[in-house]
Amino acid sequence: MSRSIVALLLVLSCCPVAAAEDTARVLIVVGPSNHPPGSHEVAAGGRLMRHCLDHMKNVRGLTTDIVYRWPEKDVRAAASTVVFIGDTFPPNRFSDPKQKLAELDEMMRRGCGIVCVHYATGLRGEDVMADGDHPLLRWLGGYFANRTCPHHESFARIYRDARIKPTSPDHPISRGWKPFTLHDEPYINNYFGKDENKLAANVTALATSMLPPEKPMRETVAWCVDRKDGGRGFGIVMPHFYKNWANQDLRKFILNGIVWSAKLDVPKEGVIATLPELSKFKPDSIEYVPR
Numbered sequence: 001m002s003r004s005i006v007a008l009l010l011v012l013s014c015c016p017v018a019a020a021e022d023t024a025r026v027l028i029v030v031g032p033s034n035h036p037p038g039s040h041e042v043a044a045g046g047r048l049m050r051h052c053l054d055h056m057k058n059v060r061g062l063t064t065d066i067v068y069r070w071p072e073k074d075v076r077a078a079a080s081t082v083v084f085i086g087d088t089f090p091p092n093r094f095s096d097p098k099q100k101l102a103e104l105d106e107m108m109r110r111g112c113g114i115v116c117v118h119y120a121t122g123l124r125g126e127d128v129m130a131d132g133d134h135p136l137l138r139w140l141g142g143y144f145a146n147r148t149c150p151h152h153e154s155f156a157r158i159y160r161d162a163r164i165k166p167t168s169p170d171h172p173i174s175r176g177w178k179p180f181t182l183h184d185e186p187y188i189n190n191y192f193g194k195d196e197n198k199l200a201a202n203v204t205a206l207a208t209s210m211l212p213p214e215k216p217m218r219e220t221v222a223w224c225v226d227r228k229d230g231g232r233g234f235g236i237v238m239p240h241f242y243k244n245w246a247n248q249d250l251r252k253f254i255l256n257g258i259v260w261s262a263k264l265d266v267p268k269e270g271v272i273a274t275l276p277e278l279s280k281f282k283p284d285s286i287e288y289v290p291r
Helices: 003-014 042-054 073-078 097-109 135-140 242-246 248-261
Strands: 024-030 062-067 081-085 113-117 159-166 180-184 203-211 217-226 232-236
Touching: 024 042, 024 073, 042 062, 042 081, 042 242, 042 248, 062 073, 073 097, 081 248, 097 135, 113 135, 113 248, 135 232, 180 242, 180 248, 203 232, 203 248, 217 248, 232 248, 242 248
Parallel strands: 024 062, 024 081, 081 113, 113 232
Antiparallel strands: 159 180, 159 203, 203 217, 217 232
């Protein structure tokens, strides 16, 4: 073997290879849903998010898994952040919720991120303590309190023209998206702790809307938290209607939040990902499934 080849091999052996641990991994967990076609569509929504994350044009170093049941230990251990979509917080809807919450707590204590989309931000009365305590309050910074909760009631109502405005324009999650208007069901009077609508010091309001129209108040409809364990949480109470995933500003908002929760840099223009036809993600609604 020539000296030049030997020298080259020595140099290559000393050069660091791109480490697998430098790759962030997003785990999307799709929970149960019993909503009619066209609303929620949690399985299609999960597949859509995975597609967008897998086809980002300006973010590298991220891979995505999706499961339709509680994830196995090795999948949980590999996740940099976990994204929940479903009818109320999925760990409480799967069997043996106490065990599921304990396993999720292990993920959170190591600094894993968490994202909840629309009704996945929700808890029922049976899920919470009498005073409203639940780990999700600390992991996510707040939650939608179902009307069965004993301590607080959030409100779900469909609005023809809900105008969503950014409230923390300097935050990375706010990059690249503009105010938008949706025919949707952004939850209001969400629960952020015993001080009612006052957010904790480590929780940031990201978007608000003046709702309801007949008696408008500035309602927080998306927020994030920097947790003491080093993890990050992002909650957003939209979209209710599957068709609203086509809204570029809403979609960028959600993708930004997922990327941020995985501790990757959000580009200054926000996440750019091209969305194909919504029907390709096989929703139940005949409105989007080709005949």
